[in-house]
Amino acid sequence: MDNRAIFSGKLLPYLLLLPQLVVSIVFFYWPALQALWQSFLLQDAFGLSTEFVWFENYVELFKRPDYYYAIGVTIVFSVLVAFLSLALGLMFASMADRHIRGTQVYRTLLIWPYAVAPAVASVLFIFIFQPGLGLFARMLQASGVDWNPLLNGTEAMILVVVAATWKQISYNFLFFLAGLQAIPKSVIEAAAIDGARPLRRFWTIVFPLLSPTTFFLVIVNLTYVFFDSFGIIDTATGGGPNKATTTLVYKVVQDGRFGADLGGSAAQSVILMIIVIALTAIQFRYVERKVHY
Amino acid sequence: MADVVLKDVRKIYVGGFEAVKGVSFTVPDGGFCVLVGPSGCGKSTLLRMVAGLETVSDGEIRIGERRVNELEPMERDIAMVFQNYALYPHMSVFDNMAYGLKNRGTPKAEIETRVNEAARILELGALLTRKPRQLSGGQRQRVAMGRAIVRKPAAFLFDEPLSNLDAKLRVQMRIEIRKLQRSLGTTSIYVTHDQLEAMTLADRLVVMNGGRMEQVGTALEVFEKPATTFVAGFIGSPPMNFLPASVEAPGRLRLAGGASLAYDPAVSGAPEGAKVLAGLRPETVAIVAAGQQGQNQSQSTWPRLKIELIEELGMGRLVHGRISESAFTVAQGPSEARPQGADFVIEVAPRAIHLFDAASGARL
C-alpha cells in the first residue's frame, strides 16, 4: 500500500483494531449474513419449521405486483428528488460563484438545512400542507384544488418529494459551489475573450468541467433518496395512501414489521444491499479517476 | 491591425486603493510594447483593463479608432495569452483553438483552414487531437498562442506567459514569440517582471512602479538614459551602483568618502552644490591596483574599493565590495585580470556617470 516508516509490534496493532472489528462483526457482518441466510429460507405460518429453498423467495418477490409497484414508486421518487435538488443546487451555486459580495453569508444561509433531520423536515412540510390549517393547503384549497395528501396518492408523493428536495438542495449547493470555485478564473476569462456569452460559457466550459462533481452528486443523491428518506415517508404518509409512497426501503421495514414473511423481507434486504454496493462501487471507482487539471 | 492608445488611465479599487495612477502611452500599429516592473506595480492590472477584464476608473483606452472603455472583452477584438495558459482542459488542442471562431459563427471549413494554418506555424500539427494535460509546458504555451493567432485580432495581450517555464525554455520561447509577432505584424502588449525579457522583446518599453509610469522609450533609450533611479536600478543586470555625492564644480563630484570623480556636464547637468546620486553601471567600471592609476589623473582622486567577494562567471567575473559605506559591484569582462593584492581604486569614464537628484531620484 505505501512505505510509511512502519512501527513493528506484534500485539499492539491487533489490539488497536479490535474495537472496530468487534463492532463491525457483531453489528454489521453478522446481521448482514443473517439477512442473506434468511433470504434463502421459507418459514411456515407458525414459525415452527424452516426450509431451505434457494432462490424461491426472490422469484416469489418478482411475481408480486406490490413489489413492482414499490419499484415504480422508488424510481419516480428518486428521479424527481435527485433532478430537482441537483438543478436547484446548481443554480444557486452558480449565482453564488459570481464574485458578488456576500457569498459567505449566502453560503451560511443556504447550507443549514443539511443539519435538519429528514423526519423533522417532513413535519415542517406536513404542517404547511395540512388540509385545513396549513398555509399552502389553504392557498391550494382557495384556488380550487381539493388538497388532501392523506387520500390522494399523487398529492402525497408531491409532499414527500418537496420535503426531500428541500433538504437536499443545501448539500448539492455546497458541493457544486466547491466544484465551481475549483475552476481557474483564467479559463473563464479566456472563454469570455474568445467570444462566449455567459450562457454559452456555462454549457460549453463550466458544465463539462463540473462533470466529476455532478457525477459524484448524482450517485450520492440516489443513495440518499433510497435510504435516508425513510424518515420523511414514515412521518408524512406512512407509505400511503394505498402504498402510493412506499419505496423499496419503506417496504422492507414495513414487511418485516409485521413479521409474516421473514424470508421475503430478507430477500428484499439483500436486493437493496446489492443496489447500494453497486452505487458505492461506482462512486469509488469514479472518484479514483483523475480530475482534469 | 490597429494601434492602442492609453490616455491618463486610472484604476481605483473599492476602498480607495489606487492600483494604476494615470498612465498614458501609445503602441503603434504592429509594434511590440512591453510593460515591465516589480510585482504589484500595476502592470497586470493595466493589461487587464485593456482586455476588458477590469473596469477603467478614469481615462480612456482606444483600440484602433474605437474607444473601448465600455466594451466587453469579446467586443474589443483582442486575444490574450495567460500566465498559466488557461487552456480548456476538457477540449482537444484543435477544439481549444477553434473555440473562439466557433463562438463567432465562423463556417466549419474556414475554422479548419485557420486552425491548421496556426498549427503549422507553431508546429502543433501532431498534437491536434491531444488534451492539454497530455502536453508539456512549452507545448501548452504554443497552444495558448495558437488560440490567440487563429482569431486574427487587432491586438495580442501577453500576461507574463513565460513565467511558468524553465530558464532554457524561456529563452527559446522568447525568440519564437518575437519572430512570430514580426511575421504576423499584430500590435502586441506584453507584461513581464523580468527585465531581460523586456529588453530583448520590446520595440517600446514602459517601466512601471507603484502604479505610475516611470519611463517610456525604446530599450536602448531606457538603458542608456534612465529617467529615474528606479529605472536605472531596475533595467540592466547586474544593477547600477549608486554613490551619494555633491557637485563640487561643473564636471567634478565630491563623493561622500572624500574621493572625487570627473563627470561629463554634457551628459548630466546639475547646479553647483546639488546633492546627487552618481550612477555607475558595473560593466563601465575598471578596477586598478592602488598606486597604478591610469593617465587620466587630472581632477580626480579615484575612490578606493574594498573588495568583499568575487564571483567567477567563466566569461568574466563580478567583484562585490564597498566604496565608503555604499555597496558597489564591478563586472569584469573575460579579458580583464582578476584583482590581485589588497588596495584597489576604481576608474570610470566621465561620460559613463549618470547623475540623479538625491531627493527625488529624477535624472539631472
Add this chain to the structure above:
Amino acid sequence: MVEHRRFGNLLPHLVLLVGVLIVAFPVYMAIIASTHDQAVIANGQMPLTPGSQAYENYYRTIVAGTTKTTRAPVGGMLLNSLIMALGIAAGKIAISIISAFAIVFFAFPFRMAAFWTIFITLMLPIEVRIYPTYKIVSDLNMLDSYAGLILPLIASATATLLFRQFFMTIPKELVEASKIDGAGPLRFFKDTLLPLSVTNIAALFVILFIFGWNQYLWPLLITTRDDMQTIVIGIKKIIDVHDALTEWQIAMATAVLAMLPPVAIVVFMQRLFVKGLIETEK
C-alpha cells in the same frame, strides 16, 4: 462572471434571496406556529406573524408534556438525543482513529484483510440490515438502552477511511524523527499524530454529531419506553394523532427544539462542518 454590466449583479442577488427564502420559509412557519395557541391554528387562521403564546408553549413542551399522548416532556428527549449523538460521534471517532493508526503505521499479517473487512462496512447503511441487527441487539438485552442506540451506528467505516487518508499524508520523515527521538508507537500517537489530527477530528465530530442526532429508523425500532425516546422520534409521536386535534403548536415547538442544536453547530462551526462534509464524501 466577467461581464461588468450594472444589472448583471442584481440577478445573482435576486436568485439567491429567493433561495434563502425558500429554505427559510418552512422553518419560519414552524417558529410562528410555536408561538400561537391551538385554537387559532386549528381554525386555519394562523397569521404570518408571531403570537403571544411562546412562553406557555415552550414551557409545556419542554417541561410538562401533553395530555393527548402519554409521552415524556421534551426536555428528557433532548437529553436522550444529546447522549446518543455525543456517544455516536465520540465512539465512532475513537474506534476509527486507532484502527486507522494500526493500518497505516504498522506492518503485520492480515493487515490488508483487516482493512477490507472494515472498508466493506461502508457499503451498507443500517436501513438495509435492520431486522437482523434488531434481533442481535435484543438478544444482547440492549433494547431501550443507550448502548443499543449507539453501538450499531458506529460500525461503519467512513471515519476510518478519512483518518487513513489523512495519516497517509503525514511525511514519513516525521515518524523516523520520532523513532530516533526514542518514541514508541503509542508515544508517537499521543504526542505527534493526535495534535496534527485535531482539525480533522473536530470536523468529523460536527458531521457525526448531526448524523447521530438526526437518526430516525433505528431509535424508532429499539426504544419503546417513553423515557428513552429521542426528540426526532418524539415529533412523530405527537403528530401521529392524525386529526385536527393534533396540538400543532406543541409539535412545531418540538420541531424547532429538534432543529436547534444541529443547526446551531452548522452555523457557528461552518468551516469545520464544510471541511468535514467534503472530506468524508471523497
